[in-house]
Amino acid sequence: MPSSNRKWVLVSRPVDEVEESNFELREEAIADPADGQVLLRNEVLTVNPPMRMALVSGGITGKPYPIGRVMYGGGLARVAKSRHADFSEGDLVQGELGWQEFNLIDPGKRLAIKKVQAPADLPETTLMHVLGSSGATAWFGIVEFARPRAGDTFVVSTAAGSVGAIVCQLARLQGCRVIGIAGSDEKCVWVRDGLGATGVINYRRENVAERLRELCPNGIDIYFDNVGGETLDAVLGQIAFGARVVLCGGTSQYNHDLEWYGPKNYFNLVYRQAIMSGFYVSNFAHRNTEAHSRLAALLRDGTLHYAEDVLNGIQNVPKALIRILKGENFGVPLIKLV
Numbered sequence: 001m002p003s004s005n006r007k008w009v010l011v012s013r014p015v016d017e018v019e020e021s022n023f024e025l026r027e028e029a030i031a032d033p034a035d036g037q038v039l040l041r042n043e044v045l046t047v048n049p050p051m052r053m054a055l056v057s058g059g060i061t062g063k064p065y066p067i068g069r070v071m072y073g074g075g076l077a078r079v080a081k082s083r084h085a086d087f088s089e090g091d092l093v094q095g096e097l098g099w100q101e102f103n104l105i106d107p108g109k110r111l112a113i114k115k116v117q118a119p120a121d122l123p124e125t126t127l128m129h130v131l132g133s134s135g136a137t138a139w140f141g142i143v144e145f146a147r148p149r150a151g152d153t154f155v156v157s158t159a160a161g162s163v164g165a166i167v168c169q170l171a172r173l174q175g176c177r178v179i180g181i182a183g184s185d186e187k188c189v190w191v192r193d194g195l196g197a198t199g200v201i202n203y204r205r206e207n208v209a210e211r212l213r214e215l216c217p218n219g220i221d222i223y224f225d226n227v228g229g230e231t232l233d234a235v236l237g238q239i240a241f242g243a244r245v246v247l248c249g250g251t252s253q254y255n256h257d258l259e260w261y262g263p264k265n266y267f268n269l270v271y272r273q274a275i276m277s278g279f280y281v282s283n284f285a286h287r288n289t290e291a292h293s294r295l296a297a298l299l300r301d302g303t304l305h306y307a308e309d310v311l312n313g314i315q316n317v318p319k320a321l322i323r324i325l326k327g328e329n330f331g332v333p334l335i336k337l338v
């Protein structure tokens, strides 16, 4: 086992796009756990678009992430050494680990992790997406807010993303006509042929409003929004009577989230008697088992598909964040450390 821990510390704030120089890789000796402490070896980390907001505006917390602190981030870790009665060497844990290779934690004082186990017949990494936050987000966004009916025209943005790919498939399973919006032809092919969308739009090279008119001649019944901005506006211009617009994310705005783009077509909500509502997945955490057991069943019978975009090594964590903010990833971003 290594004798030192490498960790990425936030050293400056991005002005526009996130750059690797906003972080610094530092090394420190690993201490042995004292009584009541646990040493974790982090195995897999992930990154997500709201991290960009945390760096400047602070996003949901309203407080910019502190300079000089190890960058936050969730992942899976294995207990390497334990002097705590509830944890044994080899236990798998999940939670807030930060961009680093090891964590010395004190579960008695603050527990940002929990012991987890993937279903025996599914890969452990599914805990990082379908059986984790992305799965719960897709599930509750659909069940509680989109409420699809067979035959609905259902549009989803970032359709090849961690959340979007699951949304696409759940909507199709409900009998909807799914139109997926994504940022490359390769992603669009996967959304159509792999995830079952009826139509796809590459927003980087096609006119979204025009393509929506072609693909949704009777209007859009449901929009699951992951991007906000001009795409949300284009959809609002074409909603059907009684439409549901579900605000999940606003990735197109995260680089400039102190100045959000406000939709110009919002008054269609009045004309079409439609509902636009946001939701936050943490508010459904007490029901995660419900979502994950249904999603696990869909994974098991081969109905639900996912892709993982894997980088290896702690040195690549900032790169993984930069890649997703540029849309260069294909699948759920995972950084494997062992």
Ligand SMILES: NC(=O)c1ccc[n+]([C@@H]2O[C@H](COP(=O)([O-])OP(=O)(O)OC[C@H]3O[C@@H](n4cnc5c(N)ncnc54)[C@H](OP(=O)(O)O)[C@@H]3O)[C@@H](O)[C@H]2O)c1
Pocket: 048, 049, 050, 133, 134, 137, 158, 159, 160, 161, 162, 163, 164, 181, 182, 183, 184, 187, 226, 227, 247, 248, 249, 250, 251, 252, 253, 279, 280, 281, 282, 324, 325, 326, 327, 328, 329, 331, 332
């Ligand atoms: N409400 C909640 O509780 C909740 C929970 C989880 C996540 N979310 C939100 O849901 C959204 C999806 O999250 P996720 O974790 O699944 O991330 P994700 O969609 O996998 O994020 C990465 C993707 O975002 C797209 N992207 C990057 N820059 C963009 C830009 N400027 N404009 C439009 N798209 C851009 C890229 O796809 P393309 O190549 O297709 O552009 C990229 O591959 C995020 O906005 C996130 O904040 C909300």
